[in-house]
Amino acid sequence: MTLTRLRGFQDLYGAHAAAFSRVEECTRRIAARYAFGEIRLPLLEHVELYRRSTGETSDVVEKQMYAFADRDEAETMIALRPEGTPSVVRAYIEAGLDRSDPEQRFYYTGPMFRRERPQKGRYRQFYQFGVEVFGRADAATDAELLIMIDDLRRELALELMTEVNSLGCGECRPAYRARLLEYGRAHLGELCKDCHARLERNPLRILDCKIDVKLAEGAPKALDHLCAACRKHFDTVVDLIAKAGVPHVVNPRIVRGLDYYTRTAFEVTSSAVGAQSAVVAGGRYDGLVEALGGASVPGTGFAIGVDRMALALEATGKATSAEGPIAIITMGDDAMRRGIELAHELRSRGLNVALLSPERGLKALLKRADKIGASHAVIIGPDELARGGAQLRDLAQSQQREVRLEDIAAALSASAKPD
């Protein structure tokens, strides 16, 4: 086999595709219920967009983007989108909404691309469903997002845990950051090699190091250094989700690297999907719109890792059992011609119909009908055709009777009703 899919890219079919569709369908439905409108975005953007939003020094921008020169315009560097938020913010500003109509609620869904080393729940083309709210700085909006995610958890019957934290704002974070840096430098000898690099580049990240767990636990917490306004915002969010019955824990080690993230940060995790356990991540980014050249408008949102959510759904073992089709089995050329007419008639009534091969034997075709999960088989042979009828076989009950061809649809509709 010389033609294979690229590393880290997936072909999705059967149960996997069904789980994906189920997650996407469910998220769309819930987003509409929360008054979000869809935004459809390009797969390609200027590299510059990600440099300025995701961050010049982030691994995503530095090492993981599929970036290349646009054909015939070598000076224009473009990239396959590694995430959705920058495009949404760019579109929002580009449409002038930040000035003309700042309060907006968008959702998007689709593939993202990052050239990482693949592992369970992490692929080079992965799918995200995300929402962004602009123009709302209140805690109720943050809480609503968490409640919305919990609706999804309930509808998919998943076991997930929501972890929340607050990162503070421009007022209180600089002082906290300095305290953390001080703490890190004081314990330099005890920190792992990766954390030495983190300390300089992105000090908050030492908090979620998997090696220096003990040290991270003893580190100063952002929650203990919040200004009064941030404290009140955070307490309100936690209070609101608690009252809404959202299972959650406060985790001071939930962090974000870049300065435009403010206040609320959260992750939702599943224990069923491997080491890459975050199925949702989100939070507030009051500085992002302005950082990308727009007005000073607050923002908050989240993105769901559809791949991981689908994995979690499949792990429950009760993903979906699609309704089986009606199998039409014909013997002989005349029967085949009548069979394809009947198939069309049944389909026009909304039934799911599989017209089986006219070139194989009855025994093989019944076996085939069984394999594809057909509920009924309609068997038309020369004898039946001569009488203007067909055998209608209930495959689960192993019972069959002859029905006139014009009555098949009614008979099938009647037997489908009791469910």
Added chain:
RNA sequence: GUGAGUGUAGCUCAGUUGGCAGAGCACCGGGUUGUGGCCUCGGUGGUCGAGGGUUCAAGUCCCUUCACUCACCCCA
């Protein structure tokens, strides 16, 4: 980018000290002239990941390489 594990039939895997490449499942057919699942009999199906080496002889030993999986790293 780093590390570990695994590559043998479509799938899951066995293969002893180096000695004729196997099983189960799946697929196709017979047992049943037009009736599925269960049973039974048979059949199709192989670049043993690839390349090189050692040997009378390599799936098995050595070297190189590729791929997959998981974890690290990173993570809107």
